[in-house]
Amino acid sequence: MYVTAEPVFSAEPVVEIAHGVVGYADRPVLRDVSLSAAAGEVVAILGANGSGKSTLIRAILGLVPLRGGTVRLFGTPLKRFRQWRRVGYVPQRLGAGSGVPATVGEVVASGRLARRGVLRPPGAADRAAVTAALTAVGLAERAAEPVATLSGGQQQRTLIARALAGEPELLVLDEPTAGVDASSQTAFADALRGFVDTGGTVLLVAHELGPLQPLINRAVVVHDGKIAHDGAAPVPAGHHAAPDHDHVHPHAPEEPPGVCLT
Template sequence: MLNVTGHPVVEARGVTVAIGGRPVLRGNDLTVREGEFVALLGANGSGKSTLVRALTGLRPLTQGSVHLFGVALADFRDRARIGFVPQRASAAGGVPASVREVVASGRLSRRGLLRLPGRADRRAIDEALAVVGLTDRAGDGISTLSGGQQQRALIARALAGEPDLLFLDEPTAGVDLPNQRALAGSLEVLSERGATVVLVAHELGPMARLVDRAVVMRDGRIEYDGPPISEDAVHGHHHPSPARHDHVPHVGSPFDSLEGGR
């Protein structure tokens, strides 16, 4: 269950971003507390992926501030505490590797490049593979997996680093329904363990039941921040209420390794 009194792990104030001189984000405030499962929603081009990149340091701010775990983003060094699953990335990357090797690369933020994997590393890798349901494919080449299975491998790679805060940028985009359900099952396990998750999505699908709180963006601004709402409201068929940043969350159900922004 969500602890509504959890400490803030993300605090964004007045976040504004311009790309090529054009404003993309305009004065956004957002707080995410430990243990929350937050869905960041909106139509394509609404600014939700840009906001995540701003929160993780992948996109510089024009104005405003971001604190992670109480530390200003510019001063934040504990990169292993952050996990990031990029949007529509291939896990194969053109390099022959097994599923286990791809997942194991997520431990680099914890152990560094020069130290050999130890017992804790192997345990974390095994557990990450189990969470996403790929234990039986660990020895297979990553390129032999379907797109949805590769996305699950990317989630396992992030989980192997044992992050306290996990960002996922549209992990179900282009993924078939069975793999969407498998992804939802993986994230449900994390949520039950108390992980803090920020999920960027155009549509939630099987993820909807996991969401504690919805944040809806439109035209570079947070328009709604509160309990989960209908897909119609997200996509503008019914306008949600204005954003509320002093809400009580609904009680329900590593930058080194971050991929480049899109």
């Protein structure tokens, strides 16, 4: 059982989208959406398949263009934002071993590039950050193994470690536990708890919360491209509330390869 102090949030939002509009061809996806997250806050974005919740965070990160509205990160308009080392992004169901002949440690170490630059060789601080990130997700003993040999859940934990290794201030996660085994979900929740305890801000897309429920300060429900609820996280109902329920049925299309900010 975890007991944490009531979080205190800063006044200036870390993330802010105002009157956001996104559409593909003639099909509207987001309709006049406004959302903000303060420093230290953990915000879950919930909704049914096709509701627009993943499109919302992609718009916030500039991965899909806005047709209307504005986005600000750390108080800076998205078009002028350059400090991507402050942001860690874990995309939806992108396999860490997708044809890449790399070890777990090498994949996680790539999360340091935005912070140290491509040309500078890794130093002691980089190695310490990689070790800490691997430990946080329970993969320290697998660092030298090819990432392609890991299970799907362990590969997802590798991607989360890669984001943590960059020591971001904001973590953006798109359904990180969908299709992931129960032990990996628990390991992920523990890693996220450690990040939040250091003052990190989290924007998390989920179909359901599971082990993450105790960490959530606020839930935003997206329905038909609009914000239908912004407040306390909904209480699980029916079979989703059962203690042995395991949400391991992936249902969303895979993220295009090569989309990552860390």
